[in-house]
Amino acid sequence: MCYAIPGEVVGLEGSRVVVDFLGDRRRVALVDPDGPAVGDFVYAQGGVVVSTVPRPAARRILAAWREALVELDRLDEAMVAAGIVAGTALDPLLDRAEAGEPLGRDDLARLLAPRDAVERRALRATGNRVRRRAAGNAACVHGIVAIGSRCVNDCAYCGLRAGNRELARYRLTHDEVLAAAVAAVDGLGFRALVLQAGEDPGWSTDELADLVREVRGRCQALVVVSLGAREPTCLDELHAAGARGLLLRFETSDPSLYAALHRGPKADREARLAALRRAKALGWVVATGSLVGLPGQTAAHVADDLLLARALGADMVTLGPFVPHPRTPLATAAPAGLDLALDAMAAARLLCPRVAIPVTTALERLAPDAGRDGLLAGANSLMVDVTPTPYRARYDLYPGRDAGDARADAAAAAALLRSLGRAPTDLGRS
Numbered sequence: 001m002c003y004a005i006p007g008e009v010v011g012l013e014g015s016r017v018v019v020d021f022l023g024d025r026r027r028v029a030l031v032d033p034d035g036p037a038v039g040d041f042v043y044a045q046g047g048v049v050v051s052t053v054p055r056p057a058a059r060r061i062l063a064a065w066r067e068a069l070v071e072l073d074r075l076d077e078a079m080v081a082a083g084i085v086a087g088t089a090l091d092p093l094l095d096r097a098e099a100g101e102p103l104g105r106d107d108l109a110r111l112l113a114p115r116d117a118v119e120r121r122a123l124r125a126t127g128n129r130v131r132r133r134a135a136g137n138a139a140c141v142h143g144i145v146a147i148g149s150r151c152v153n154d155c156a157y158c159g160l161r162a163g164n165r166e167l168a169r170y171r172l173t174h175d176e177v178l179a180a181a182v183a184a185v186d187g188l189g190f191r192a193l194v195l196q197a198g199e200d201p202g203w204s205t206d207e208l209a210d211l212v213r214e215v216r217g218r219c220q221a222l223v224v225v226s227l228g229a230r231e232p233t234c235l236d237e238l239h240a241a242g243a244r245g246l247l248l249r250f251e252t253s254d255p256s257l258y259a260a261l262h263r264g265p266k267a268d269r270e271a272r273l274a275a276l277r278r279a280k281a282l283g284w285v286v287a288t289g290s291l292v293g294l295p296g297q298t299a300a301h302v303a304d305d306l307l308l309a310r311a312l313g314a315d316m317v318t319l320g321p322f323v324p325h326p327r328t329p330l331a332t333a334a335p336a337g338l339d340l341a342l343d344a345m346a347a348a349r350l351l352c353p354r355v356a357i358p359v360t361t362a363l364e365r366l367a368p369d370a371g372r373d374g375l376l377a378g379a380n381s382l383m384v385d386v387t388p389t390p391y392r393a394r395y396d397l398y399p400g401r402d403a404g405d406a407r408a409d410a411a412a413a414a415a416l417l418r419s420l421g422r423a424p425t426d427l428g429r430s
């Protein structure tokens with residue numbers, strides 16, 4: 001299993017290289033200054049070179065993939081065509097979106113409030129078509145290692161909130177993190193890893209930098225951090241250690257709704273936005289977005305969320321459905337509907353054609369086919385939990401996170417992508 005295909009370096013441009021991926025040329029950033037030479041083969045993720053690949057191995061891998069990639073592309077084309085729905089009242093708006101005309105708040109709010117199932121199908125099919133036109137059938141798969149469940153914040157929706165005193169907390173040792181990372185990269189073929197945790201000042205900047213350096217030193221993968229709103233100076237240290245991505249939702253763009261849901265010493269909205277801006281300034285892969293289906297949230301709020309994600313320069317727009325957790329103040333709130341979650345992903349695709357849009361792990365828990373539905377509504381990325389099994393269930397953000405197995409989940413992710421004609425050729429930003 002392999003979640004990237006090698007490309008050949010055909011040009012050098014300072015801190016970037018031009019890479020040819022079977023005829024598709026992209027500019028890709030280097031993490032290490034003494035990077036590859038022209039003629040070398042590399043793996044890239046999210047627009048960042050993560051490793052070089054010995055030429056004979058690269059040629060072998062490409063030969064093995066070449067035919068399969070053509071087949072996958074045909075299947076994707078056929079699935080996009082099969083989804084087409086025309087003749088709804090949404091058509092003029094969908095046509096404008098497809099033509100690349102700018103969408104405003106009211107347009108997005110209208111997309112997020114379809115009047116019936118046929119409009120929904122039309123919206124999602126258009127999301128899928130725009131995804132294919134803008135980004136082809138490329139997909140990326142990220143492995144998430146939940147490195148700790150301690151949290152000083154009290155977000156009203158989250159099972160890791162400090163106020164949930166029944167949760168058995170953990171912090172992985174460096175060796176445990178490294179073992180999980182190596183198993184995911186060397187054992188399962190991941191090329192992008194997310195190190196995630198609660199807001200835990202117990203992880204000092206120095207310790208996190210050491211951890212990132214160790215993971216980068218041992219694993220040829222893009223390292224993305226998702227550790228809450230670490231201060232900009234911390235992000236600078238993590239950059240020096242080799243991190244090149246930030247996964248941090250602003251959760252909701254609406255200041256009043258944010259204030260109503262977030263408490264705690266590290267829950268400041270501005271600090272989240274500052275971290276996102278710093279990551280962008282560092283040239284990182286920036287993944288951000290919101291929860292959808294929160295109590296009190298309207299279609300106009302979600303429209304604003306999409307606009308904020310775009311304004312922040314998101315490379316990945318991540319939209320997670322709210323799932324009530326029994327040991328939070330929102331225990332009895334209504335869960336997000338699958339329809340809203342899928343419509344939001346499709347609208348995000350129309351607003352930001354070229355970004356990565358993941359099927360979140362929360363979405364997959366809403367229904368057995370939710371991952372497939374998400375990919376057919378415009379998503380092009382999957383998240384797989386590669387946390388060591390004994391800790392998975394203890395990373396209790398929301399109910400339904402079972403104690404499954406990374407290998408089985410990775411295999412299921414690869415099979416799902418294949419069944420829809422998607423190729424693990426994430427090339428990231430152009």
Ligand code: SAH
Nearest residue numbers: 157158197198199228249321322323397398
């Ligand atoms: N502490 C870090 C990272 C871990 S939380 C942070 O807050 O950024 C990761 C994500 O889990 C959050 O961004 C939030 O959107 C999501 N999450 C938390 N509780 C949830 C719930 N009940 N339903 C769905 N998603 C939830």
Ligand code: SF4
Nearest residue numbers: 151153155158161198
């Ligand atoms: Fe902590 Fe993140 Fe959960 Fe908020 S969402 S309680 S910061 S883990």
